[in-house]
Structure formats: C-alpha cells, structure tokens
Amino acid sequence: MSSAASQTIEGPVNFGSGPQGEKVEAYTLASPGGVRLKLITLGATIAELYAPDRQGQLADVVFGFDDASGYLSDRNQHFGCTTGRVCNRIAKGMFTLDGKTYSLAINNAPNHLHGGVERNFGRVVWHAEKITGERGPSVKFTYTSPDGEEGYPGKLDVSVVYTLTAKNEVVIEYEARTDRATPVNLTNHSYFNLGGAGQPSALDHELTLAADQYTPVDATLIPTGKLASVTGTPLDFTKPVRVGERIEQLTATDTKGYDHNFVLRKRESQPTLAAKLRDPASGRTLTVLTTQPGIQFYTGNFLKGQVGKQGRMYAQRSGVCLETQHFPDSINQPTFPSIVLKPGDVYRQSCVYALSVE
16 A cells, blocks of 8 residues: 555544534544544544554554543543643633633632633534645644633634644644634643553653743642743753653642643744653654643643543553643733734644654
8 A cells, every 4th residue: 555545534433422412523544654543523632643663563642532421521631632712720710801800710729720611622522624635634623612601702713733644743733813812822632651541650751851941830830920940850851851750759749740831942933842752661752842832741640540442541640741832821920921812813833743663
C-alpha cells in the first residue's frame, strides 16, 4: 500500500449520545507511519492515539472511554478534550472586563476551572467536517458559544482543526472570533502514558521542558503574579529528568505533585519546542511544540483508579498532561500575556504532538 493510500480518514461512526441526547460521532485518521488518531465530536476530543514502539507494536497512549457515556460520567477528568472557554483556573470565579464584573461557576473551590460545569467546551457536541489537505487528513470541529454561556460575555465562534501528518504529527489549530470582548484560553487536555494507557505509572517517563521559569501559586493554585526560576527546584526539567525522580518533594505541597504552569522560552508565530516526553521502556517519544507562552505539566495526582477504555484502570500518576496554554488566571493578572479577545480580532494558537521512537 502506498503512503498516500495509507493516509486515510474514516467516519463518521456513532459514538453514543451527548448531554441533550445529541448524536456523538467519531472519526479515525491514519498515517503511513502507523499512528492512528480517533476524534469525537463530544468535546472535540482526542479519544484514541495509537503509536508504534521500537518493535513496531502499537499501543493507545491516551486516556479515554469506549463511548460518550463515559465522557459524561464522573470518571472523566477532562480526558482528551478541548478545554475552554478558558482553560485552567480563574481566581474565585470572577473577573472584570470593560468595567463590568462577571461571576463564573466555582467548580474547583474556591476557583473556577476549565470553563465551567455543564457547558464547558469538553461537554458540548461540536459540528465536524472532514478535510483532505496536502499535510494529511484533518477534521475541523466548530462550535458557537452563545453570549452568557457559563457566565462568559459575548458570542464566541470557535474552530479546532486536527491534522495527522505523514510524519506522525498531530497538529491542533485553534481559531476564535467574538462579537464582544471576552477571555479565551484554549488547550487540549490529553493524559499520556507512552507505555500504553492503563499502565500503572508514568513516573519512569523522562521529561524535558523548554522553560527556565514557572508561575508560583498560592494555596488554591492561583498564580501570585510573579515568575520564578526553576533552577535548584524540583521543577527544573531543562535537561531530561525522570518524572518521578523528585516528585515526592511536592507530594505534601498544595499541588500534590506536579501541577505547574511553566513559562516557555521565546515564542514564535510558528510552533516551537515546548516539551519532550520519552518512555525509555518502549522508546515512544512525544515532542510538543506550540505558539502559546505556557505549558501546564500535570502528573494525574487526582486520578482515582477509574475504569476507562477496554476495562483499563487509570491509577493515580499513571498519566501526564502537557497542556499548552496562556498562564492560569491571566484575566486577573495584568502582568501576564493577555487572553482578552476583542471584536474584529482573531484568536489563533496551535499545538503539535509529534510522535517518534528513540
């Protein structure tokens, strides 16, 4: 089979029902390098990501569920979804914009987290469209968030395009437009275990981050507004470090492990290196590139052994998140890069998850 023939897109197929009984659909993209990516319209979510190891053996390296009902259950901790309208935390669920104060759901007391409760972007059903382009097969997801949804101002038109390239790159491109000034901060919330989702731990993975600073937080995980050096701390991943090597130094802290926003080095308009995650046992390697200024590294400290795809159990610290983003609580932090989108402007950000073997 030729490379062109093996670079395919299948679907839609039925994946269950959404929160209002809507039909949820799944699409599967395949690359000539053996990577297979399943996307679902509920949450514009990465539901499966199969990647080969050194011997060419495939494993699904992301957390998820076998149908839509799992994603709507309390077992789901934002697995693989597009997170918004504002990912991460907003202090006390409040912000002021253009002289008006807005109140949001407090769903991570005492703060607002990942866009709210019932209508955050991970819990709505998006429209999907298949696209065949030069880089590879794509699915474009679109959603219109009405003015006032989850307390946010303005009607927001959002698109997320996933492309699987012949080089085994999952390219994620975000766009948004609004009719009223509103905060926007979008990310993908995949949990990775490069040994295969359901393996008991991800602590033997090796991580490198292109970050010399991080944003310290208070006891409720809200940034203090300052930037601090990673040098001499357990947060120094400027060279490859085993994820579990220093994590116990953080277990008794407010983050319960790694749950930190790192300040990436100089950003460009094209995606540049943010992180590299490697599983020494399988050789699978994930390189993360982004246009965003930050990346949240989270070690699944609150995973609770819930059962996911094919009966696999997701134990505490068995998966890690590498969420490219603007900094947490940026809407309340004037020294941080702004997340305010204004009418006439276009929000554009991108993230690349590049899979390889070493």
